[in-house]
Amino acid sequence: MKTGESILTVDNLSVSFRTYSGIVKAVRGVSFELNKGETICIVGESGSGKSVTVKTIMGILPPSAVIESGTINYKGMDLTKLTEEEYARIRGKEIGLIFQDPLSSLNPLMKIGRQITEALLIDKEMSKREAREAAIELLGAVGIRDPEQRFEQYPFQFSGGMRQRVVIAIALARNPEVLICDEPTTALDVTVQARILNLINELKQKRQLSIIFITHDLGVVAHMADRVYVMYAGKIVEYGTAEDIFLEPAHPYARALLASVPDMETEGRLASIPGAPPNMLHPPTGDGFAPRNKYAMQIDFEEEPPMFRISDTHYAATWSLHPSAPEIPMPDVLRERIRRMKEGGANR
Amino acid sequence: MQIDSRQPILEVENLRVVFASGRGRKRIQVNAVDGVSFEIYQGETFGLVGESGCGKTTLGRTIVRLYSPTSGTIRFRGRDVSGPMTKELRQYITDNMAMIFQDPVESLNPRMTVQEIIEEGLKVRGIKDPEVRQEMVFDILSKVGLTREHASRFPHEFSGGQRQRIGIARALIVKPSFVIADEPVSALDVSVQAQIINLMNDLKSTLGLTIMFIAHDLSVVKYFSDRVGVMYYGKLVELADSGELYRNPLHPYTRSLLSAIPQPNPLTERHRETISYDPATAHDYSAEKPSLREVCPGHFVYCSESEFERYFDRQQTRASMA
């Protein structure tokens, strides 16, 4: 699938954590690529390994983590092999990061302006005065009114949404090409979330950013994603364009996930996913989702499914795509919604 | 509407909760709940939505009297429960109402086993025999989809959804008739939310509960509730049947809230326009005092007289078109 020029490629990445209960295999052979100018969303529940994956890319894993295998290729560099000093040059300059909690990512004792100029001054290409002007411009660009007055204020004087805008401004200060957003709107109210998402999209257009967006909110995925990767139990189980995933989900987990969210039209019983996510101390063999899948087959428990190709853009790792596999029905809620979506799309 | 024929189980009238801090000139007053009135009927699910800081959690906690109302009345089955706290009143409230909390990590005592957490309400109610209590705990655990092996474990070993089910079991083992669920799913993964919502729906019908469901996610509230109230800065700005509220939102804040909710549909979601709401420009309350008015049966909006007429007209044209 060559829709564009690939800027970041993750290949067969495995990351483990050492705890005294044993080794937690958080990420187990994840591969994906980010093309120039696109937004990919990585969806999965907590513990699926999505956050660990982006932390590995940023080189901010805790000391108990070990990269077992794999490469992260960014502009010909393998990020897994970088030293801390080399990473310091990548972080912020090449790849920006926005965290979930805007409050804890700002220093409460430092004026907003200084926190932005600090990032700008790292490269030592600007004078302090230029940095100040650039910072005020950035604050304006992320939609903060009266940036010159706001420049002198402290984080506590900002609301949650405004703080997240500041965090975005800091992340973009050094003009990175890739922006990683780790659940940037989860802590925010919906109306604020809508504005932040639109802001990110706007900035993406203006600055030609490539974005990796981590979330568990499927509505947000639908809003942001060009392509979607679905993660479960440390593996990518399905990926494709947003339309592929939302209209023709193939992996039982992707289907179950979609069927478990109500939208405004949903009536009748939600299809909940039974059971609990696997304990990654003892990762499941075969298809990780099989124990929670009503239609699990013998083979699902025995052998790990390969990535089956559904279309040029759409792949899924599930044995249900094997020609010998029986037909597996889509959950009712989901079938109904997809029908509605397709009709709505046709009416447009 | 047959709402009138139904029995209100909870009546809240002009409830105000004011938090004050500091004294003298530095005294700050926050009207967390600012003159809210509504009724909840026997057997229904009443949804309450609003953004953080709008007072919905305070409202819920005031009803179970974790906080005391500054003014206004709360009546449960006709009995005033908003007066000074006595031992007898405390018992009446705790016997009839239970609460499910938001945070699956914070809401379970990390130093108690699941058994101890769930049976605490039974102990308070004087069930002395540990075997009886144990049986009741096993019974409720199986009702919320856990097994008896889980009873001896500590909360931190469970996943978020499992902990929330333990919280539900704790609230329901004392057989309340009215449950306040304060954002029970918002801290959970979407995949687990459905599990909890289905569970609450099942328990509601088997145990005959009335539920007040507090949340910020309008699509979950819409799905789960019969009627929905929308709160904004301590005030109830709109109250209607959930379907009606979704099809025909009248208050500009409700409209902006509805427009902001991302839907799992990439075809429409990418082009969705959000409506922004700014109370300063949206209303002119300098001449007329706003209040909660009934625009059509069962549909209340917080508005001034002129706004009411506008809403009413819109309502009429919509009705005639249909």
Added chain:
Amino acid sequence: MTMDTPNHIPDIPQEKFKFVQLDQEIVDSAFETEPIGYFKDALIRLRKNKASVVAFYIILVISSLAIFGQDFNPYTFRQQNPERTNMPPRVPGLEKLGIMDGTTILRNRRLDSVKDPNQFPEGSVIRVFNQRTVRGVEMVDVKVDYYKLVGAEDEYYWLGTDYLGRDLWTRLCRGTRVSLIIALVSVVTNIFIGIVYGAIAGYYGGKTDMYMMRVCEIINAFPQIVVVTMFILFFGTGMFSIIMALVIRGWIPTARLIRAQFLRFKNREYVLAARTLGVGDLAIIFRHILPNSIGPIITRAMITIPGAIFSESFLAFVGLGLKAPEPSIGILLSQGQKVLLQHPYQAFAPSLMISVLMIAFNLFANGLRDAFDPTLRGQE
């Protein structure tokens, strides 16, 4: 795409594609891991901290010395012996290495007296040096085997004796015991008062809290040394008054700590949940809040023990200590200090003891603090 897409579809027998759990109800599986409780978790992390483990063993050894040490030799802590005053340390075995061999240096002796076998018996003089003439008299410094000198070749005072001929080893063990008892009792009392006071202030909050905290501040406003001196003058010296002197202000930091814990925990959702279930105040305090503050409380206790030992020693040092002949580390230090130049060993042993105790308790307390730190839970 870097991902390999299987071009060939794996060949798998048809019967593998049967649904296996179509009719089963999928329930939450039981846990495979052993439950790890709060204390077990803390213990695991405490063990990882080498310094704490060493400190713990040191505390253990010192405590057993305090309990059993004085029975190791035939002397008692109060038995005086005018013929065996200020004996230097002598330890069997070690004496062969040239340390603690019962030798000492006597300065400014007349050469003729050194040579007099009545004053310096045969073999007691090891080395004569620094010979000089002062006003026509030959003076020397002389290194002697003091035990031979006083005719006690078969006796061993491991840490020597003091100016009354009491065995310092026995007194040190006894003194350590007394100091530890004073520290433990005062700390336990402090913690107890602090928990009750802090719990009431923190749990009820508001006006109650304000008044109770003001009382604390008033008590705290009196200078410690003045209060303690008055106290001891009034009640007389003795273990009780020293403990009371340590308690009178010592509980305040604990009360503040507990109050802070209660303020922190009382609005936790599980406490609110207990309240909506109708659980009474006492049960909430003792079942829901206190067990969650146990970590900081234990840590606090451990941190205050060396402080109490030190305060007791300080009081003894300035002369507000126990009645003679009861020793404590402080009393031994103060007596040793008086003869520091002539008999440095008398101050050395108690100084070493108090230093080791302080360091061990502090290291152990630090380890405990980290072990109970909830933010570090479950990490390696």
